[in-house]
Amino acid sequence: MTQFTAVITDKIGLHARPATAIISAASKFESDVKIVSGSKNGNLRSIMNILSMQIKSGDEVTIIAEGxxxxxxxxxxxxxxxSAALIEG
Structure with a gap:
């Protein structure tokens, strides 16, 4: 299992455009990937999962991959x- 944690810096939060970029990146790999924010977690290959989490600017997220x-x-x-300006590098 590999993971990293970051704070969302996009002033709108995690919305459709960056979510699409994340899904595209996640789909290139075989590992199971998910996003965790507070008590919520979602599949990084599902835009509905990601958007339903309602992640806002300033929220901390953890990306976890297993495989x-x-x-x-x-x-x-x-x-x-x-690249999507969702987090700072």
């Missing part, structure tokens, strides 16, 4: 989040 390419999955998702 054979977990390290690469976390690195790829983190890069997608930075």
């Amino acid at each position: 054979s390419d977990a390290d690469a999955a976390v690195a790829g998702i983190k890069e997608a989040m930075i």
